[in-house]
Amino acid sequence: MYTSLIEKLKHTEAIRWFPNHQVQESWIIEVEQELGFALPPSYRWWLLNYGQAMLSGTEILTVAPPEDREYADTDILYIYRLADEQAKQEGKLELFIPDEDEYYYFDTRTADDRGEYKVMRLDYFNGEPEVYADSFAEFLEKLIDQRTPRNP
Template sequence: MYTSLIEKLAHTKALKWFPNHQVQESWIVEVEQELGFSLPPSYRWWLLNYGQALLSGTAILTITSSEHREYTDTDILYIYRLADEQTKQEGKLELFIPDEDEYYYFDTRTTDERGEFKVMRLDYFNGEPEVYADSFAEFLEKLIDQRTPRNA
């Protein structure tokens, strides 16, 4: 199902993932209960099979155990809890916040027939969100492609 992404993950230098740091299903269920909605299937797959990664040195948000959540700034629920009410009402679930002039988030109001959320990119300069990818898997593939040198 995610053959192309698995191939890219096996050979990329743009994204560094950490073997044996997968997320436990019970952690995902706990997060979904607090959020009040299910996480997208490709993101759940990523969490259960890979779990943690750095893309160009910045963490893609993940899920940690509840006892470590309050101390882990890479936990998606921890970051969501810090968000203001307007952000939550707009359906934003932050996903990747690089030290650049942009950030990426799930638009939880855009569930498709597979249960995937669109991944949005917000440019800090113009303030306009744009659809970056139709799923988490597509988001990862696009970022890997964009950050991989052409001659690699």
């Protein structure tokens, strides 16, 4: 199902993932219960099979062990708890916040028939969100492609 992404993860240097840092299903269920909605299937797959990764020196948000969630700034639920009410009403679930002029989030109002949410990119300069990818898997593939040097 995610064959293309798995191949890219094997050969990329743009993203560094950490073996044996997978997330437990029970942690995901706890997060979903507090959020009040399901995490998208490709993100759940990522959490269960990879769990943690850094892209260009910044961690992609993950699900931390419950005992660490209160202070883990890489935990998607911890960051969601810090979000203002307007962001929550707009369906924003932050996903990746690089030290650049942009950030990425799930738009939880956009679930498709598979339960995937669109990944939005917000440019701090123009303040306009745009659809970056139709799923988490596509988001990762696109970022890997964009940040992998091309051979001449």
